[in-house]
Amino acid sequence: MKQIAIVDVGSNTAKLIALAYEPGRRWRQLDELRAVVRLSEGLEAGGALQRKPFARGLAALRTFASYARAAGVDDLVATTTSAVRDASNGADFVAAAQAIGVDLRVLGGEEEARTGALAVANGLGVRDAVTLDLGGGSFQLVELRERRWHRGGSWPLGAVRATDRFLHGDPPKGKSLRALVEATRAAVDPWFAAGGPVGTFVGVGGTLRNLANVHQKRVGYPLDLLHGYRLPAADLAALATELAGMTTAQRAAVAGLNRDRADIIAAGATVIAAVVASAGVPEVVVSGQGLREGLFYPYLLPDAPDHLLDDVRTFSVLNLMRQYHDDPAHNGHVRALALTLFDALAGVHGLGPAERELLGHAAWIHDVGMAVDYYRHEHHGLMLTLGRALPGFDHREQVLLALLVRYHRKGTPSVDGFEALLAPGDLARLTTLAGMLRLAEYLERGKAQRVTGVDVELDGDEVRVLARSEGDVHVEVEAASLRRDLLAAALGRRVTVLGRDEVDP
């Protein structure tokens, strides 16, 4: 595995993420360092970075460089965006960074927008979308078409800068809030008017993640996952109004709100709500990936066209499998057997390509919980599958995958606790798919691919599963027979499992 550290000195926060990766195959996060630098504090339009913010930004870079040396990363990628880009003494900051050994790249507005768009294309798997990335200094809008940057814009109305330039009083005066909304609308209304209908509306950045976190706490969201969360536009607008009516101290006490942002989130939320209103969309899909991940994809996918993942969902699933239980022979064989059962029983279960795809993905990852322990590994697997973003899947799909992992070997499927995320009929879908996955898993009980394939015979109300092999598959046939009840109940048929040699004359 190679290691890389990606640094972004933003207008509000400087952050380092350390990642381990194998190009084209997998990656995982190793570490994270964070410092609130407020680089754009007191920065006038066309003016200079002030002394204290300059020193804070440099101190963060010194820490990050020291960490990167100690950790021995293969690459250190350090960038900065609008605060340094727009400051009259930005070149001095770059030179000061150079003097402490950091090669700091100042991203142009379009480059920043393109980089963020790459993260959204790979991280959410969206094809056509508009992305709003609001940082401390500025925000960017990008229109993605066919997963690629189509057009974009950047405006110096990030959360820190908008607070400094517009808001007065604590709580902020109504007049100052209205001026901020007007300035935002004046900036983005023409941009939206110039484009076609907005498809998926994606939101990036710490301010939006924080708003989504507050929202999740209020609705009692059953998952601890921000990436892919759908925040209704009406709730976002109400939350922005609520936060703008509070003092900083009151905001700091709001459940789920990060105290570091209590002073700037009123402006940030106001700007986001105004942009969303201008877009006229019903909801914002949160992206947990942004600029830093966008900077990483060229390293992860050096050979892919435009550094785009070929298939976001499959990559997510394989990345999960490779991190926790990299046994492609067993997992792939369970997958092949499960899909054979699915296809042979299509006329009985009546499920379609969406369910077939989920079954195949679940088979890849069914054993990830073994990384924790053999005992209860189906429970550990549920936890691991829900424990992080699974790019390309929405939360309903991710829950269904996790429940397939949970029920791949034992237990009667239940969706308790996840009902709010699921669709009508999902329990029945889950039960049928788990029934097939379980049969496939036990047909691979020896983990040696001894059952080379299955033939399925339908005879009245009986389903006969015949295990093909070139030798002893006693344990597999017996194990599958003992676990056939779930599938039988799901299909409302008798299920029998036999070795091919037990039926051939």
Next chain:
Amino acid sequence: MKQIAIVDVGSNTAKLIALAYEPGRRWRQLDELRAVVRLSEGLEAGGALQRKPFARGLAALRTFASYARAAGVDDLVATTTSAVRDASNGADFVAAAQAIGVDLRVLGGEEEARTGALAVANGLGVRDAVTLDLGGGSFQLVELRERRWHRGGSWPLGAVRATDRFLHGDPPKGKSLRALVEATRAAVDPWFAAGGPVGTFVGVGGTLRNLANVHQKRVGYPLDLLHGYRLPAADLAALATELAGMTTAQRAAVAGLNRDRADIIAAGATVIAAVVASAGVPEVVVSGQGLREGLFYPYLLPDAPDHLLDDVRTFSVLNLMRQYHDDPAHNGHVRALALTLFDALAGVHGLGPAERELLGHAAWIHDVGMAVDYYRHEHHGLMLTLGRALPGFDHREQVLLALLVRYHRKGTPSVDGFEALLAPGDLARLTTLAGMLRLAEYLERGKAQRVTGVDVELDGDEVRVLARSEGDVHVEVEAASLRRDLLAAALGRRVTVLGRDEVDP
């Protein structure tokens, strides 16, 4: 890693466990197969295994052998005990096993007892103890002195056989229960009378584990761990009386009781309670390791004298570390720094060798949660540390270790939910140890052992920690300074962290 499958065809249950191990260093369980064979069903004293139990036992062996071939284990160790040993046609069973390719070893009574004793010595770390291992066919008593087998005995009063021979009626008649108690006491009273005072009383086997499980559910035990559980003798006696007064159907509905055992647990519990009464001990310590693990230790520890672990507690901790986060350089350096702090501050914190040992062990495993994810790895580490037996530690110590892992990097220590297991003063101990562990962890922020050591200066109410190094330790000193508050609060002193170069003239 080598792989081994250990099979034990017991009188009630046949079981296979598959383990991966590196001799002398580590092991983990990979898989488990289980079949209820009731081998001794209908077996008269001196009589023959009956046709059906014989066939069930052989079918289980056929499955296990098939599994072992498929899994490609390096060794298959298959044994059987009293049912085959005592049956007039035991040799036929061994021959039938041979015919399907299984080299089945019939353990003699003393060999069985010695093997189980090895598991208890390595698995609980006890020095002087009496062990009761009750299976389906027989039970063994062993006296351990200095961790070694001293004397033992075996009686054909296992749960299945005692049910067959003694109990009549459902619920069993009082007279038949009294006869079973009398037979048990007649067997073991002389054995206990011939020995010295009983030290730790250890219980092994499925019947006892099941009784302990029922007890844990009733008292709302905060851990899901049977190994090391202390079951009070009075509660055990009451539970045995309660179960003996029920029908099989009523027992099957008892929370925590395994339905497979509902018909034989009344006899099993009655025998155990009678033996415990004869021993006159206040509690039984449950061992989750038994015969199968005893058969494994010669493979794990081929070179150790008598296959005994040199240091059970250290082996447990290193085994945990090696499974999840095998980074001995970082973990060992955090350990060295933490112990240096502990020793230098001995006069301030007033803690002793027991706490010092826990701190050192916690340092080895503080990062195990990284195996799940970087984010929240301190929470994952808590779960992993409590997720399985940690041989050699009692449950209080295991909880303290898990809480040290939980609080090694952030959070204010709390013992919520674990109060029932802890001793007075444990929250203060935890807080002080976590304060030192946290400082050590951040002095190793770069994970590169750049802080080569620490000097501690005590000056009035100030503790000055001076980081020695041969180069840049900016990130370590800064990170440790940011995390010194917990230790400062625990000691009631100011804590400052400085690089050596910042104080030398």
